[in-house]
Amino acid sequence: MTVTPTKPSRAAEWWRVQRRRVLWGVAIAVVALVVAVVVARLLRGLPAVEAFVAEYPGVVPPPEGTPVGIPAWLGWQHFLNAFFLALLVKTGLELRSKRRPPGFWTRDNTRWPRTTRAPRRLGIWLWFHLWLDAFWVLTGVSYVVLLFATGQWLRIVPTDWAVVPNAISAALQYASLDWPTEDSWVVYNSLQQLAYFTVVFIAAPLALLTGLRLSSAWPVEGRLASPSSERLARAIHYPVMLFFLAFTFVHVVLVFTTGALRKLNQMYTARDADDWLGFAVFALSVAVMAAAWVLARPPLLKRIAAKSGRVQG
Template identity: 80%
Template sequence: MTVTSPKSARAAEWWRAKRKQVLWTTLVAVVLLVVGVLVARWLRGLPGVESFLEAYPGIVSPPEGTPVGIPVWLGWQHFLNSLFLLLLVRTGYQLRSKRRPPGFWTRDNTRWPRTKRAPRRMGIHLWFHLWIDALWIVNGVIYVVVLFATGQWLRLVPTDWAVVPNAVSAALQYASLDWPTEDSWIVYNSLQQLVYFAIVFIAAPLAILSGLRLSSVWPLEGPLARAVPEKLARAVHYPVMLVFLVFTFVHVVLVFTTGALRKLNQMYAGRDADDWVGFAIFAASVVVMVVVWVLAKPPLLKRIAATSGRVQG
């Protein structure tokens, strides 16, 4: 006879509820997608809409001096961001599950500068989440610095208000499944530009700020604690993660349905070609991510965490 503990029963119930939620969310998303396609195709049959699409084809000419092509360093950034996002989402869901962590880490004050606050005990999943956060932030800072140093920011930051109607046009074309003609090696279409700008300069800073507010580095009292309430940070942090997930899903779908070999060459090999070089690099990066996913288990994490503190459990 098998005896199930109350904690195990609650965890199993939590996962069942999550699976049901995912199922219903997927079903609703599919229905909305079908309805959206039908509405978009109907709209494109209207004379006024067709005139709008002719006036605003979905692309704004880039400013003078905009670099042509996607450099190799952006490929490395793309891989590192994908890896860190994968691990952040994984550890984020582990934290939201409310399950007891497989171990707890406490800072070793003999190795770290002493503070007035007593060492904080945290679950191993939270410890790993914070370290990945730190690496993601460092990588993001490097990305933004190099982006502006090389002029690549001109490809992401809108400089003409015409980007708005052109983005609406591109969205309608995508929704109708008659996708806009674009050459991302030269210029992103207006919808891509707005989305990339929002991810880099709005969503990422919101994720960082709300994550810092929920971490141990944020003061528990004082003006900073009052300026950004913890409840507000929690209300922002999880939805921003969902934004990243939706963006990643749509991004991957579009890459593999709009000329995968050429897109992967541009993204990972820094070359505008239709051969298999970019795909090979992408496949190798996926293998690395799978290996990291498999290795990032409690036994290894606890051994690494023990080098900077005390691990129990």
């Protein structure tokens, strides 16, 4: 009896390709990291490079009036951003897998706010992704408002062109495994400052705008619905997600290799201390995110979605 091999589904093939890409990506990243360290250490042995590092140590003095310390609301923002970003990555990967959604949600037009438009059916993963987007945007808007209301923007918005050579110097020091001297309770080093500025004012708006273009809220007819704008949004949205993942990975690695207890206290308890309280709060936040990741499964999502519409499948 001849057994015909089963052809893998499109979704299974997609996940197989992604796993292969991840493995290749990790291998390339490891090789690139080793090369970067070797090159950086060779450069640090050159007198001209050492003179450059001495002139630009990696930190630009903050402008007058810059607040010292990290407020408690920033710790909550840090957790909420990480929480929503983790679930956005989960749902984004599900959407990109092209698997048939395990259920479909249709809006109940009899509920407030009422609309005369025909209801649109959304896959349960897309429905959840859009709700996460809404909460993430709300968190981001409150963050920006508080950032400017409390003067904390002075800590992450460059106000001096000296930030560029100092960022190069800081990157060179990190790459050579000779960490730059810094005190993030008072001022971020220039590389940190540029990274945070990019995340808040460039990557986040790009993620929002491209995600909005790809969402069901975007008009399906008219000039705004051109296929070219959709293609451009798709070409940007996924790389932005990868940028957030890369930033998060580097951010976590540096936190744990440059004085973890003190950094975690600053980030999660708004204290410049080196006890274990910040680590405990961090561990609790990771446990909450892990639980949310595990619980965010179709059966629970469909029960929640049924509160605001009709769920099929």
